[in-house]
Amino acid sequence: MASYQTVPCVNINDEFVDIVSIDVKPGQYVNSGDIVATVETDKSMIDVVAEQAGYVLRIGGTEKEKARVGSILFWLGEAADEPIPEQASDPVATDSVTRQPTAKARALLKRLGLAAGDIPSSGERLSIADIETWLARNGKTVAPAAGAATIARQDPVPAVNGELEALSSEAAGMLHAVTWHRDHAAAGYIEMEYDPKPWEEYAAGYAAEHKLMLSPLLPLLAFRLAQLGRERPTINSTIVNGQRYQYRSVNLGFTVQAGNMLYLTVVRDTQDMDTAQFIGALGEVQRHAMGHKLPPQEASGATLSFSSMARWNVSRHIPILPPQTSLIVAHAAPKNAGHAVLAASYDHRVLTGFDVAQVLQALSQPPK
Template identity: 50%
Template sequence: MAIAINVPRVNNNDDEVKLVSLSAAVGSLVAAGDVIAEVETDKAVVEVEAHAGGYVLAVLGQVDEQLRVGSVLLWLGETADEEVPKSSARDQRAAHGSAASGAAAPTAKANILLRQHGLQAEQVAASGERLSAADVQRYLDAQQGGKNRAAAAPTARREVSAASMTVPGEVQALASHEKGMLSTVTWHRDHAVPGYIEISYEQAPWLAAAKAHQAETGALFSPLLPLMGARLVEIAKDHPKINATMVDSGRYHYAQVNLGFTVQVAEVLYLTVVQAAEQKNKQQLVTELVELQRLASGHKLAPQQCTGATLSFSSMARWKVGRHIPVLSPFTSLMIAHTAVDDQTGILGATYDHRVLSGADVVKVLKLLSRPA
């Protein structure tokens, strides 16, 4: 009798997973415990193991497709010519989230809205290949005059006024850099869905690369941090998703990489910016970052040298902190957080906008950044 291998549930909030690899083909023989596929959500990549042995009779999914949790991924049989159960056609439609009428497969968030309001996917017109949460919300608004959106929208934040304070005091005007930080924190609070991930890494390869570069160029100080910033730009060129933000429910990919690089001068924290960093070679980029640090130390930065970052790098290694979780700059999705535990071990972390990047995306970047190119 044929045995079904089902699509596993990885996270409680996800009704769909992406099939990222498949190592079993029709006719192949697998043993119990063999890894037959890998599936991915925004938070993890998980191996799918065969809970029984047998010959693969049918595979009901293709790599890079979204599959419904609980649907049949493949059928196993005692012999290679065993008949596939007749329910496989129904399972195929379920795997792709499609009803028999040909309705567009809903995304996980769309499924949540559909269930909350007792709707079927066939009732809602899709604006693309998948039925999105925005499609469902538009349908609800049209049906109920916008009441659903108003009810679902979070209550607008109201800033605290001096008149509401019960303990005597006075309001002091903010300095320009403090106003900038307030603007950044407010954007981070009101728009991004921030996450944080960190890894440890061996510092020896990076320290050796910095020492060699210093000897080659005759630099007075170690170029370690500028070199790591330059490496981040290289990674962004190969992985443009990290150089993006969310606009109008879509991912906005920047046409250039503007590298933000933090510089602390006494009580003032600057986010210096190298414009179009992807157009510069490593030495040019390191030289410009060093020059920006010099200008920042004298409070002589020009406006274009501290605006428009599209991704950023920050280090607190000089303070020997174990961890710091930076605030995302407006309209960015990634800020690297660097520090060092000791001469052997460093820490690379990242604050990221979960609307744009998954945890898997960020881990990949951190692992690439943990070693020189």
């Protein structure tokens, strides 16, 4: 059966990438791991490799043009003449399937004189957040249809003189993440202080035993969170169409600041790793991020996340939930405070405050 591969996410804030080159042709046979295309954003460029072997049936992108992250880049089949499913006949640039709008989104589309097919969807249903992201990305106010009312949720123009400027793809991607947090999650926040000494001693002992030059404190904390995701599956889930969607893998998101670029890097399948394997995998992902060379599988698919601002001496920060996750833990360790802080943004549709407090308490102590 024909299968497709999508345009990769280079980093969490980019909604579009530029297709630098398409390195295959329809009818060509490719092996798993062969380079099939190259894409780039303002800050990085990556090679796209075939995820499986097969014949290239159709190419959905065009060189020197932009493509939406998640749109279909090409189709592969077991035979060169294998048919492509009819519903996927128009896979380029925008979403391959027009999602049905929610009731509120349908009303807003009507007021704006837009069709659902004009707006890409981030989930199973087209939402108000998707429409607002589309408006912001295009940097303009869309005139409503004749006789239609003006948009109800329109920001007033400031009294101070200025100009409207279109958002960069990075800024539009950040807006998308924030609006998902605002419009989809029932966001809550909890924080607690804890004694950092037991963790510091555990990390120092681990570093001495494994002859590590740098402190493994943050990777060890992140791996403990991944273990809790396996032990307490609810924190490794989300809500889809009114039901809890339980992830099979624990894919740990870990924020990395590389210059002015913030990446949510991802270590996949941590449930199959021991401590040393996780630390090695996270180190590799961090190196890729610092070089702005993250492959798609290391920049998407987080199911549970960890963020630390200890290096900036921040005493508190409230992180934004990555889309389709229910928990992100924030770590802070202000100097000379005598304590450290563990906090969490969480989706109250999935987790209660008690659930999150138990996770933070468990995370505040190193493994026995």
